[in-house]
Amino acid sequence: MLIDTLLRSGLILVLIYLAWVDLRTFLLPNKVTYPLIALGLFFNTFTPYAFCDPQVAWLGALIGYFALYLINRIYRQFRRQDGL
Template sequence: MKPVLILALIYLAYVDWRTFRLPNVITFPLIFLGIAFNAFSDLHLTSPNSAFFGAFLGYTLLWALNTGYRLLKNRNGIGMGDVKLLAALGAWLGWSALPNILLIASIAGIIGGIAWLKWRGHHLQQAFPFGPFLAIAGIIELLWPQLIPTLILPKLI
């Protein structure tokens, strides 16, 4: 099932990069498939409770962040497709993977965002897609779940 998830994430990254949209027709089924896969498969990636809570927490974290930003700036800071993508990653990988995913996506997003803005000649107020960075972070966490705790974190401390 990992290859299916990876292909879906690559597809979503490509679509978001090109269109600034993460289609509900892909993100919603990914959420439900992640919960079902972890609940009913012997090959599950996390416990069913962790998958359900991961979907809920992934959605709630970015939704709350966007809501706070919208109250301060009167505009969205992150798209709802990104919210649903993080919920899907939480459903597949569990709630405990969310901090690593957000850290990797944020670092990659800062680097990629600066490159995007310079390449496109935009200003800092211009939007750029965050979904590709969430997708990359999800793939990294899926394939190398101990990357942050064992390789990166000890070097930072």
């Protein structure tokens, strides 16, 4: 139980940090977001401390990435600049 509480507390602190950075700069640093994606997929796939099923985690990562990619491509098609 202690490990589960520590993991969740750490995740909450990192998300608060990301919200603060996003509020100030309107950008999320890749140095923080990419490792979080990898760690989330790792923990949901290989540890008993998973927040959801591994299939749901991988599907969510893929759908989330491609949804944002598609929005950016459509915006770029019409405005000739990146939208995200």
